[in-house]
Amino acid sequence: MHDSYGNVCRVTDGLPKSKAETAGSGRYMAAIELEGVTKRYGDVTAVRDLDLTVEEGEVFGFLGPNGAGKSTTINMLLDFVRPTSGTVRVLSRDAQAESVAVRRRTGVLPEGYDVYERLTGRQHVEFAMRSKELDGDADAVLERVGIADAADRRAGGYSKGMRQRLVLGMALVGEPEILILDEPSSGLDPAGAKEMREIVRDEAERGTTVFFSSHVLGQVESVCDRVGIMREGELVAEDSIEGLREAVGGEEQLVVTVDAASEADLEGVRALDGVSSAATDGGTVTVSCESDAKTKVIGALEDAGVTVKDFSTEEASLEDLFLTYAGGDGADAESGDVTGTEVAE
Amino acid sequence: MSLEAVARKDFQDAVRSRWLLGLTAFFVLLVSVVVYLVRPGEGQTLSTSALLGSVFIRDALVTTLIPLIALVVSYNAVVGERESGSLKLLLALPHSRADVVFGKVVGRAGAIAVPVSVGFLLPGLVAAIGPLSLRPGTFIGYILLTLLLSAAFVAIAVGFSSAVASNRLAIGGAVGLYFLFVPLWGAIQFPLRLYLGTGGPDWLPIAGSELLRLLRLINPTGSFKIVSGEFVSGTLFAAGQAGSEAAGQYAMQMEIAAFAMLGAWLLVPPLLGLWRFEGADL
Numbered sequence: 001m002h003d004s005y006g007n008v009c010r011v012t013d014g015l016p017k018s019k020a021e022t023a024g025s026g027r028y029m030a031a032i033e034l035e036g037v038t039k040r041y042g043d044v045t046a047v048r049d050l051d052l053t054v055e056e057g058e059v060f061g062f063l064g065p066n067g068a069g070k071s072t073t074i075n076m077l078l079d080f081v082r083p084t085s086g087t088v089r090v091l092s093r094d095a096q097a098e099s100v101a102v103r104r105r106t107g108v109l110p111e112g113y114d115v116y117e118r119l120t121g122r123q124h125v126e127f128a129m130r131s132k133e134l135d136g137d138a139d140a141v142l143e144r145v146g147i148a149d150a151a152d153r154r155a156g157g158y159s160k161g162m163r164q165r166l167v168l169g170m171a172l173v174g175e176p177e178i179l180i181l182d183e184p185s186s187g188l189d190p191a192g193a194k195e196m197r198e199i200v201r202d203e204a205e206r207g208t209t210v211f212f213s214s215h216v217l218g219q220v221e222s223v224c225d226r227v228g229i230m231r232e233g234e235l236v237a238e239d240s241i242e243g244l245r246e247a248v249g250g251e252e253q254l255v256v257t258v259d260a261a262s263e264a265d266l267e268g269v270r271a272l273d274g275v276s277s278a279a280t281d282g283g284t285v286t287v288s289c290e291s292d293a294k295t296k297v298i299g300a301l302e303d304a305g306v307t308v309k310d311f312s313t314e315e316a317s318l319e320d321l322f323l324t325y326a327g328g329d330g331a332d333a334e335s336g337d338v339t340g341t342e343v344a345e
Numbered sequence: 346m347s348l349e350a351v352a353r354k355d356f357q358d359a360v361r362s363r364w365l366l367g368l369t370a371f372f373v374l375l376v377s378v379v380v381y382l383v384r385p386g387e388g389q390t391l392s393t394s395a396l397l398g399s400v401f402i403r404d405a406l407v408t409t410l411i412p413l414i415a416l417v418v419s420y421n422a423v424v425g426e427r428e429s430g431s432l433k434l435l436l437a438l439p440h441s442r443a444d445v446v447f448g449k450v451v452g453r454a455g456a457i458a459v460p461v462s463v464g465f466l467l468p469g470l471v472a473a474i475g476p477l478s479l480r481p482g483t484f485i486g487y488i489l490l491t492l493l494l495s496a497a498f499v500a501i502a503v504g505f506s507s508a509v510a511s512n513r514l515a516i517g518g519a520v521g522l523y524f525l526f527v528p529l530w531g532a533i534q535f536p537l538r539l540y541l542g543t544g545g546p547d548w549l550p551i552a553g554s555e556l557l558r559l560l561r562l563i564n565p566t567g568s569f570k571i572v573s574g575e576f577v578s579g580t581l582f583a584a585g586q587a588g589s590e591a592a593g594q595y596a597m598q599m600e601i602a603a604f605a606m607l608g609a610w611l612l613v614p615p616l617l618g619l620w621r622f623e624g625a626d627l
Contacts, residue, residue, distance in 0.1 A: 041626075078437060081626035100347075100439045108437035114430040116354070118361040123354075130350040131438035167434065 029092070031056040031178055031209040032077065037086030039072050046072040048233040050086070054211055054226075056177075059204045061220030062213040064230030070213040071111045073230070074182050077211075078108060091177060104132065107171035111182035111213075115163050117156030121147055124155060128170040136173065145169040146195060160187035168196065172203070179203055181212035185219045197223050254287040254294055256301060257310040261285050268300040347440050351448025352455065354435075359418065359456035368414050372464030375406055380472045393480045394577045397487050403573070407491055408566040411461070412527055415498030418457055420519035422449040423506040423618070427627060436627070446619045450503045450611075454496040461491055486576055494569040497610035501565075504614025508621040530564050558599070565610050568603035575600055 032054040039047040047069040054060045064070050075081040076088050079099035088095035090102045115124065125138040142148045145165040150158065155166060164187045171179060179200070185193040200210050200223050214220050220227060221241055229237040237244070261280045269278045269285075274293035279286050285306075287297050291313070298308055359365060383399050396402065423446065426432035435445060465488050505518040537560070541553030551559075561567040575581040575596065582600060 075627070080433065080436060100441050103437065104439040106437075110430075110433040110437050112430045113433040113437075115434065116358050116431055118358055119354070123357060127350065127354045128438055130353070131347065131440060133347075170434070171437070 029056045030054065030089070031058070031091060032060075032211060033087075033089040034073070034076075035087045035089075037073070037076065037083045037088055039069075039076060039081065040084045045233050047076075047083075050233075050235055052228060052235060052238070054209060056209050057204070057207050058226060059200065059210045059224045060212070061224035061227040062211060062230065063215070063217060063220065063227055064213075065215050068230040069233040070215075070230050071182055072233075074111070074180060074211075074213060077180060078103065078106075078110070080110075105177045107173065107176035107179045109164070109167050109171045109179075109181040109184050113167060115155040115158065115166060118154060120152050120154055121158070121162075121166050121169075122151040124166055125169055125173065128173040132174040134174050141169045141173060142166075144172065144199070146192075161189060161192050164188055165192070168199065172199070175206070176208065178209045178211065181210070183214060184212055185214065185216070193219060252289060252291045252294070253314040254289055254297055255312050255314070256285040256287070256298065256308055258283065258285055258301065259307040259309065261301070261304075261306050265301065265304040265306050268304050269297050272296050272300060347444040348448045348451070350438075351435065351440055351444050352451035355422070355449055355452025356455045359453055360459060362418075365418060365456055365460060368418070369460035369463055372410070372414070372460045373467050375410070376402075376464050377468040377471075379406060380468045384472075393483045394579070397483070397577045398574065403570065407494065407573075408569060409527055411491060411495045412498045412566060413523055414460065415453075415457055415495045416502045416519040416523050419449075419453045419499045419502035420506055420515045421512055422453055422503045423622065424509055424512055424515045425506070427510070428512050432627060442622050443619055446503060446507050446615050446622060449506075450496070450500050450615050453503060454492070454499045457495045457499060458492050461495060462488055465491070483577060483579075487573060490569065490573045490576060493607055494565060497565040497569075497607050500611045501614045504616070504618030507615070507618030510625065526564050526566060530560075530566070534560075562599070562602050562606050565607060568606040571599050571603040572607070 030053050032052070034050050034052045037047060037050040038045065050069075050073065052073075062070050062073070072081065076083050077090055077095055079096050079102075082096055091105055093102050095102055119127070121142055122138045125141050129136050129138065139148060139151060142151050145168050147158075147162050147165050147169070150162060155163065158166065164184070168181070168184065171181070181200070184196050184200075188196060197219070200212065204210055204223070210223075212220065212224075217227075224241060226238070226240050227244065228235050258280075260282060262282075263280065266278045266280060266285065269275060269287060272289075272293055273296075274290035275287060275297065277288045278297075285301065289297060294311075294313065298311065301308055379399070379402055380396070383396055383402075423432070426435060432445075436442070440448070465484070469484055501522060502519055505522065506515050509515050509518060538557060541557050561571070572581065580596070582597065
């Protein structure tokens, strides 16, 4: 499912600096700036007091489960919806008052869109080109996103994956300074998702700022410089992939197969240094601990009179971390004190 | 230009809809039937004005059907895209919401021009070979006026379509507007004329006949009838041909007012719709 899983991520130092660095100051310009942004729909708060800055040239992964407020945030960048309070700036312009100017320099793959059923793929791209007031080769765009052979077919007959490619193609028209991609991999098969990441990487190398959302960490970790994690309308973590890796760094998951174990048998294990949690279902004992504590854990279990039959270790994954922040189940690591990571709860 | 890009895309899209294809066929058929019905007897010819002024063309076809066609083709222009999500594609590109609303008016009015023009021209050409002595200028002018009427109804429908948040409301609005402007307006005309024509009640700030005139003007089909009637009989903006100077001036004023009213219908509903659309979260 997550075919990119375990890929080496791009390090922060590798940021393309071509147009990102401002002359003289040596400081990165902000491509996207949200300050104290709140969006309420009646009683429901979709986004609460969000502060977020994405630098020019950066590839930013915007993560969180469905309904966490990712799309609402993206819709505010594009002026599809207006914030209840706070300011949103894109490319140093007000996202609401100067939205047309913002969108002229932005490529967008929105969420929940539909294509024009009766128009062909080529007509879609030509419309995007006319809208951005430029001439170009629509076929070259369709070639790049891999649907050139369907250029003259009506988009109404396209599969979900082809529609996604078509709209990505429209987003790439005119070499935008920012690409905003909302769940770009949805509807794509693993090969398509890989191509999508390659396109994102190419664009980033050209110096484009990429802001993209996903509810699957595996889709973003191989391409992004930094990620933010949304949960229930709040940004609960913001860090580089490296930083997040460090946050789970030494921790390992130790799974011990035993004859029989009770809660009482685990007391000695829990008391050990370097053990953050331990649980048992009777036949197996699962322990989250630092890697050098493993032998002590086995020893403590044997001291408690438990017969150890077998054991294995798993490195705690970013997925576990993501689930911890995002509030999913299946992970019990703690929200640690991570340098540079904002933890809201 | 952004508005042009939206209009062009919308025209391309609307012109390919089955609805429009069906309407074109339907319209050609109807005009053909009407031309057949009003055909002159053996050895006689029928003038263009007699044809276009006939009750079949003017009342049954143009002022009854054109508003219906315009509303059917346009009611979902904006809200349909909003519900399906294609509006996000449109607004992800650098278009303002004003470009979207007015681009839609232009695009849909252009799309309707296809069935209307084809519907008039095809039977017109056939008939011209036969017994009709058509004056091309009058015929084409009449088609243009008909397009103005359809554009006014497109503008009303697009305005409404921009203001509402669901397709169901838009359909309801289109049906309601049609009944208001076509059957209902027609039904109350006669009793109102009886009532107001004699002076009307005392509390009215203006004379009853003035109010009748106003009512006639407000309805786009009423304005169209004034303008097209004068045009077909060759007296549009030609007050001198009227019976007296006073009658000429009155006719002239009505023509100008009728044109102004059609212009207002073209602009005001989309502006009101835009005002609501601007403030909406999509």
